[in-house]
Amino acid sequence: MAGSRVNTQFGPYRLDELLGRGGMGEVYRAYDTTKDRVVALKLLNPGLAHDPMYQERFRRESHAAARLGEPHVIPIHDWGEIDGVLFIDMRLVVGEDLRALLTQETRLPPERAVSIIEQVAAALDAAHAEGLVHRDIKPENILVGANDFAYLVDFGIAHAAEDTHLTQTGTAVGSIAYMAPELFDAAQVSAASDIYALACVLFECLTGRVPHPAKTVSAAIKAAVLSPAPSPSAVNGDVPPAMDEVIRTALAADPAARHDSAVALARAARSALAGGVEGVRPGPDLVKASPPPPEAPTGVVRAPDTVIAPTDPGYEPTLVRDTTGPEGGAGTTQFSGPQQFSGPQQFSGPQQLSGPQQFSGPQQLSGAQHFSGAHNYAGPQPGPPMYGPPGYPPAYPPPQRRSVAIPVLIGLIAVALVGLAVLGGILIAGSGDDAETRADEEPTTPTVTETVAPPPTVQNVPPAPAAPPPGSSPCDATVGIGTSVTSCPFAFAVRDAYVGAGAARSPRVVVAVSPVTGQAYAMNCVPEGGIVACRGGNDAVVHIY
Structure with a gap:
């Protein structure tokens, strides 16, 4: 494409700035005068519009890419032909392509590299699910915007495997460096070819170079077909050795031996960063999501x-089941959610014990306790301590002979008690008048018996x-x-x-x-x-x- 079209009109588009130029054409910042928006407009080389097979595939695959709706596929607004030039109208993304990023930084930290590859992998799998193969995965076709949000571009404009444009000006050895070996034998292009290219991009992000560097087309083809996949950890010591097997699998010469999908490649790379355990990132920042409560409503x-x-997100459901206690006593209630009923219970206030009481295990009672009626505390409780050596029955005292002194002593005590009772009656009779006088002079203070209820059990409720x-x-x-x-x-x-x-x-x-x-x-x-x-x-x- 000779010269620049800046400040010219292309159909309804005003071309304001040249953003980039490559082997396939040029990309402009353009203003769509009919839809009143700024777009990225890619104009393909004029000669491509004269190839009927390429033009038909361009229209078909541009239409398929526009329907994808995957967030990491650059949105396509329109496509077609104006004045013998094929064009694609795309969303304008503020950022730079991955090639520019690698030119600035040479290589990326492994975490950042894998994060970008994960996003591109999601875009590729969405395209593959629709039967669309990209054919030209390379850093120039990956845009990186704010917060490292990645976009995959140029669906539908890459050359097919049977196209004979490998040595055209601008195609460059760089594009061949990402081509799978089977494509050099005119094999059918497939999703496995995109996975191979994505692995080459991952290798370059990790190491700062392509897997098989070469200065000529023939050297690049020979290295891709004959040389084994290199180990990224041998090139960059910051790359974990577990990543070597990931790259080796993705760059396998046999397409069937590669990962099943682009996302599978990305997951394997993430697993390698996590020490070989897929889906787990080591370190103190690991937070495990709590499972939903039992029998919670399901979407x-x-x-x-x-x-x-x-319907009501403010409350978690409570599961209540009536079951019989382990000892056949009172039923128990199960609650979903944290409940704390621990060990000995403490009560304060006056307590009265009436009726037979059975307690199994230690009970701590502060102050007098109020219990009315028989109480049976069922359930496992710590038993009383055992005394004496284990395995032997407790010793009993030997029988003693009855003594006649005991009845005599009891009789003397009874006589003394009768005498004390008579003396007490005399004293009470003598002080009766004084007591009545004092009762008339002093107000009577009623006796109030207050029963203090035990404090409610406080449950530890997790923060909302x-x-x-x-x-x-x-x-x-x-x-x-x-x-x-x-x-x-x-x-x-x-x-x-x-x-x-x-x-x-x-x-x-x-x-x-x-x-x-x-x-x-x-x-x-x-x-x-x-x-x-x-x-x-x-x-x-x-x-x-």
Whole structure:
């Protein structure tokens, strides 16, 4: 494409700035005068419009890419041909491509590299599920925006495997460095070819170079076909050795020996960072999500856009079951949620004991105790201590001979008690008048008996979760949904992926598989107020409380 088109008109588009130029064409910042918006407009080389097969595939695959709706596929507004030039109208993303990022930093920290690859993998799997193969995965076709949110671009414009443009000006050895070996034999392009290219991008992000560096096309092809996959840990000591096997599998010469999907490759890379345990990140920041309470209401999903959520999110259900105690005594009650009834109970206030009392295990009573009627405390309680050596019956005192002195002593005590009673009666009779006089002079103070009830048992209630934002439909006490197309099962999957990926309340992108659709979606999670909001997928919004 000769010269620049800046400050010219292309159909309804005013071309304001040249953003980039490559082997396939040029990208401009353009203003759409009919729709009143700023877009990224890619103009392909004019010669491509004269190839009927390429033009037909360009239209078909651009249409398929525009329907994907995956958040990491750059949205396509329009496509077609104007004045013999094929064009694609895309969303303008503020950021830079991964090639520019690698040029500035040479290589990325392993955590950051894997995070970007996870997002691109989600976009690839969404495309592969629709039968769409990208064919040209490389850093130039990955845009990195704010918070490292990644986009995959140029669906539908890459050359097919049978195209003979490998040595055209601008195609560069760089594109060949990401091509799978089978493509050099004119084999059918497949999703496995994209997975190979994605692994090459991951290798370059980790090490600062492609797996098989070469200065010529023939050297690049020979290295890709004949040389074994290198080990990234041997190039960069910061890369964990477990990553070597991930790269070796993804760069296998046999397409069938590679990972089953792009997301499977990303998961294996994440597992390698976590020390080989998939889905677990080591360190003190690991937070395990608490499971929902027993028999909690379950979100019922008829389709991805229909969710039946709990009606009252403010209270957790309480499960009550009547069962018989282990000793056949009074029934017990089971509550879902933390309940504390521990060991000895303490009561204060006057207590009265009447009737036979049976206590098994130690009881601590402060002050007098009030109990009326027979009480039987069933259930396992610590028994009384055992005395004497174990295995022997307790010793009993030997029988004693009855003595006649005891009856005599009892008789003397009885006589003394009778005498004391007579003396007491005389004293009471003599002081009766004085007592009546004092009773008339002094007010009578009634005797009040107060029974102090035992203090209620205080349960340790966990702190209430952050309040859900307006419009959020909670699925349980930890997560809710913000749009009608979001299902609770997918919200649980996003919550578990976010919690297992690092520190709480930190922004990051996670990949979660929807139990409803079976597809993987990348969700961009950022703290908002007292919650974490995750957005992505097909207009999915998940609120983690």
